Amino acid sequence: MGNLRNNLIKYILIALILLSCVIFVIKFAGPNLLIQYISYGIGDCKKIPILCMEPEEKIIRPEGRLENYLQELVPQKFPHMAILCPKGFTIVQELIKRPYYKKNKWLDKGGIIYLLRQEPGEFLKLYPDVKKQGVNNNYEFIERLSSANLNKVKNITDAFFVIMKSVFTPDIGSQKIVKMIKFQTYQFRGFINYNLSWPNNYFDCNIMDSRDNFYKVYIQDRGNRLDLNKVFAIISTIKPAG
Numbered sequence: 001m002g003n004l005r006n007n008l009i010k011y012i013l014i015a016l017i018l019l020s021c022v023i024f025v026i027k028f029a030g031p032n033l034l035i036q037y038i039s040y041g042i043g044d045c046k047k048i049p050i051l052c053m054e055p056e057e058k059i060i061r062p063e064g065r066l067e068n069y070l071q072e073l074v075p076q077k078f079p080h081m082a083i084l085c086p087k088g089f090t091i092v093q094e095l096i097k098r099p100y101y102k103k104n105k106w107l108d109k110g111g112i113i114y115l116l117r118q119e120p121g122e123f124l125k126l127y128p129d130v131k132k133q134g135v136n137n138n139y140e141f142i143e144r145l146s147s148a149n150l151n152k153v154k155n156i157t158d159a160f161f162v163i164m165k166s167v168f169t170p171d172i173g174s175q176k177i178v179k180m181i182k183f184q185t186y187q188f189r190g191f192i193n194y195n196l197s198w199p200n201n202y203f204d205c206n207i208m209d210s211r212d213n214f215y216k217v218y219i220q221d222r223g224n225r226l227d228l229n230k231v232f233a234i235i236s237t238i239k240p241a242g
Helices: 002-029 031-042 122-126 128-133 138-147 156-168 228-235
Strands: 074-077 081-085 090-093 096-098 112-118 179-184 189-196 200-208 214-222
Touching: 031 156, 081 112, 081 228, 122 128, 122 138, 128 138, 128 156, 138 156, 138 189, 138 200, 189 228, 200 228, 214 228
Parallel strands: 090 112
Antiparallel strands: 074 081, 090 096, 112 214, 179 189, 189 200, 200 214
């Protein structure tokens, strides 16, 4: 118990020192030094290009009708959400993993679809002070995170969202060619970071429904079988469960 208590005190002291350093940087050194402070800590825009990228101004809407493609998808139900997914993908919700090919696992060399759901307002618990900046729900949190730009950091809230952006962005291949878009469908709105390149496509979909439920659908598409319209078809089938 003594060691645990000592370690806890040690981590609290380290956290207080780091916080003091950030406050000092903001108060006395200004935004430029704060940007350098973040760059040394997590990387600059050369190392992590997406830290200086923002979604396109226009809102993208799905094109075409994909009813035939929807018929090819397979129902997947998990404790927190249900969705239709393409055959040949390993589907993972948090620690629950379901290879599509169950009998012949050696055939399971397709892509991966990772799923996550968060309740309304869940992200505000990470940093309650964002409410003072007009961030009141999951959508506004993800919007601020997607638009975070290292070169535009002016205060501790900006710094928080840049750091969260680096943590929240999964592997999307070469970030230099990634595109970031805002989208809206009949049921959902959100943001997609995607990379269409050989030999794999990547789709990082951050989705909110009308009740502010958050869903992340991250797809590693090995062999380039999907395009943006097919991804829109997949995420259109999301339903909350549990």
